[in-house]
Amino acid sequence: MKDITKFLFEIGHMKRLPRTGWFVAGVAAPESLAEHSFRTIWIGYYLALKAGANPGRVVMMCLAHDVQEARIGDHHKISQSYLDVKAVEPKVFRDQVNKLPKSDEMIELHGECMAGETLEAQIARDADRLECAFQALEYVNEGHEPCRPFFENTRQNLKTESAIALWDALAETDPKEWYLSLPRVP
Numbered sequence: 040m041k042d043i044t045k046f047l048f049e050i051g052h053m054k055r056l057p058r059t060g061w062f063v064a065g066v067a068a069p070e071s072l073a074e075h076s077f078r079t080i081w082i083g084y085y086l087a088l089k090a091g092a093n094p095g096r097v098v099m100m101c102l103a104h105d106v107q108e109a110r111i112g113d114h115h116k117i118s119q120s121y122l123d124v125k126a127v128e129p130k131v132f133r134d135q136v137n138k139l140p141k142s143d144e145m146i147e148l149h150g151e152c153m154a155g156e157t158l159e160a161q162i163a164r165d166a167d168r169l170e171c172a173f174q175a176l177e178y179v180n181e182g183h184e185p186c187r188p189f190f191e192n193t194r195q196n197l198k199t200e201s202a203i204a205l206w207d208a209l210a211e212t213d214p215k216e217w218y219l220s221l222p223r224v225p
Contacts, residue, residue, distance in 0.1 A: 080102060
């Protein structure tokens with residue numbers, strides 16, 4: 040239980056680490072890695088259901104996809120063009136989970152997700168991209184117009200039909216619509 044406890048403290052650190060790409064677009068206080076992961080998991084779950092994929096595998100891939108960033112931080116696309124972050128991420132993830140129960144299974148899922156070849160991995164990766172698109176529209180709605188390309192450039196990189204359908208719905212939905220459409224209490 041001690042190793043599990045230490046791991047849970049480590050991933051808790053993700054609540055305090057910002058997603059750095061938003062800094063480039065002028066967002067002074069961007070979402071955290073944990074906030075990004077939370078919605079990514081929900082997106083992945085619903086995409087998996089729509090695509091007839093295994094939602095449990097997708098959810099686990101979404102849970103694992105950015106865990107290594109608790110140690111190495113989030114690197115936006117400009118930073119990644121100078122650093123070989125993708126090469127080091129699997130080693131970092133292995134080091135993080137190697138003392139945990141079923142670590143081999145988690146390492147396999149993480150590798151499958153990063154490879155992006157199975158339907159579940161493609162859905163998990165699409166969920167990651169779509170979460171960024173959702174966040175971009177929320178930031179645009181708050182006045183951060185430079186975030187718009189983060190949304191607009193997402194659709195061309197989606198691999199699954201369910202993800203494309205969700206992006207299309209997103210393009211037609213105002214971020215405030217969920218609460219503006221709630222019944223009003225007298």
